[in-house]
Amino acid sequence: MHSSSSNLLQALLTNPDFIAWSNGDRPEDDVKWNKWAGDDLEKQETIAIAREVLESFQVAGPNMTDEHVTSKVSQALNTAKRIESEQNSRSISPFRRLNFTVWNVAATLVTLLGLALAIFGIYKNGHFKLDLKNNVSKIDDADTFTEVTNQDQAVKYVRLSDGSAIVLHKNSSIRFPKQFSGPVREVFLTGDAFFEITKNPEQPFFVYANELVAKVHGTSFSIKAGQSDSKVIVAVKTGKVSVFSKNDLKADQYKKDKALQALVLTPNQQATLERSQFKLSRLALSSPILLNIPIENQDFTFSETPVKDVFEALEKAYGIHIDFNRETLAQCSITATLGDEPLENKLKWICTILEAEYAVREDKITIKGNPCNNYSPEP
Incomplete structure (x- = not known):
């Protein structure tokens, strides 16, 4: 299956809004999803496949048995396999260029769904909710x-x-x-x-x-x-x-x-x-170190610290390059406790001390300032 098509199918199959619409619970969303697909053949094909897979995985309610889950999983797998077979048998298809092979991704998804339902008893416990947001792929505007x-x-x-x-x-x-x-x-x-x-x-x-x-x-x-x-x-x-x-x-x-x-x-x-x-x-805990990265044990306390050392500490902690004129700021030093403030707040305070300016671009920060011969007192 083409990677973009696989991602699209997975996103649809795990999107609460799409599932509700596919199940007929939100007919008012017809315009929304038709507009989303538009004239894009890949999106149209993926919606059709996702709806068919979801239809085969309809559940009976809070009292369903594990056997019923297993049956639904098998039914969904057969649906995915049939879709693939039908696509492979097409002699001429406007979707042929999508390189769609549904079986692997659809089979994996519905198997995981079935295992999750069987292991955790979500439906039997009566508190499965599609409207609770979670960290699954969702169909959202790329501009958002x-x-x-x-x-x-x-x-x-x-x-x-x-x-x-x-x-x-x-x-x-x-x-x-x-x-x-x-x-x-x-x-x-x-x-x-x-x-x-x-x-x-x-x-x-x-x-x-x-x-x-x-x-x-x-x-x-x-x-x-x-x-x-x-x-x-x-x-x-x-x-x-x-x-x-x-x-x-x-x-x-x-x-x-x-x-x-x-x-x-x-x-x-x-x-x-x-x-x-x-x-x-x-x-x-004796310390909050979990990931063993520098920022976890850095308290950002500086006492008459040369500015180059301050910037090097920030670079190491945040994984970002700081570009500044070493000759111009060579005599500058910092005395401050910057604590757990986000990086930009730290930069604002440092630049206030140095009477400098900063700009953030992707993975680089640029500092522009004037020479100095002393450091500012601790706030």
Whole structure:
């Protein structure tokens, strides 16, 4: 299956809005999905396939048995296989250029769905909800959301529109809106990352990482959430973080209430979610180091520190290059405690001390300032 088609199919099959529309629950969304597909043959074909696979996986309700789940999985697999067979038998098809091979991806998806239902008894427990947001691929306008992946760097700096900073570990990705709007800020993590969140109690910040949801107002913490890991772990460096399972019966309440609730973590505390059981536990730590990256044990306290050393510390911690004129700023030094503020807040304070300016472009920060012969006192 062509990679873009596979991603598109997976996104549709895990999109709550699409599933509801496909099941006939939202006829008012006909215009929305027809407009989304437009004249794009790939999208039209993928919608048709996704609807047929979902139709074959209709469930009977909260009292369904494991045998019924198994039957539905088998039915969905047969549907996927038949679709592939029909496509292969077409002599002339406008979709032939899509290189669509449905079997592998569709079989994998419905098998995982079946296993999840059988193992966790979601339907039998009567609290399966399609409207709870989670960290699955979703169909969104590319102009609205951004996804950043760190494939080869030890750490990679990611800036959010509210000024929050994310230090993304190697082989990890983060998905987030280009601009935060509405009552909450939400991002979706796959892998490991360190967060420094801009304080805003009126607009809580949510991180969705596998089955775990972390809710914060403004603080710094690490999350370890590899796709194949059996656990999701959160370690708090500063501030407070509230964590809960997305399967929690009170998940919607935790989201809507602006106050921190659920399991609250304070500095040097760690929470672990056992993914197979949705079980959360809390542990006290001697230090908040979880990912073994520099920023976790850096307190950003400087005393008459040459500015080049300050910038080198920031480069190492955030995985971003800082370009400045070493000759011009050679005599400058910094005395300050910058703490857990996001990188841009640190830059603003440093540039205020140096009477300089900064600009952030992709993976580089440029500092422009005038010579100085002394340092500013600690604030």
